[in-house]
Amino acid sequence: MGDKRISDNIEQALNDQMNNEAAQAQAYLALGVWAEANNYTGIADFFYKHSEEERQHMFKFLEYINTRGGTAKIGAIAAPADNPTNLKECIEDVWQHELENSKKIYALVDQAMAERDWATFNFLQWFVKEQIEEEALIDGLRDKFALASEDKANNANFYSLDRDMQGASQEGELPRQAEL
């Protein structure tokens, strides 16, 4: 990979974030298991897929560190937090995970800028954009949960109605003409 073109500090910070992304993957995996055990199979599927995305993020850091002549160091991953007690807590946990991860990415951007390491600064822009998308994704999940459970009495039906409307035809059906 040639001479090292990142500072020791940036290499360390990128490695820390690589392991944070691995921890994110584990956290989503654990929540997927919890959701499946509680019969939320759709949510489990969503979390399992998202765990894979976080693992890909981990690989992006790994590849970048090595490409710049540094060394990716695979560290220990802390065990995921205790299981949530209910779905609301589960979704709020995920929301906090994403907000925290965004902060870590921004701190890395600050560090790259302070060191005038423009290659790393540029590499990190992908993650800045990705966190905007992930926050929007999880915030959308929070909205769906609120619509399905909290906003109004008996509103689970509104959630189903909303899902039905997604992709619904714009063509109205005319009433059958009475057969003469």
Ligand code: OFO
């Ligand atoms: Fe790695 O994107 Fe979420 O946290």
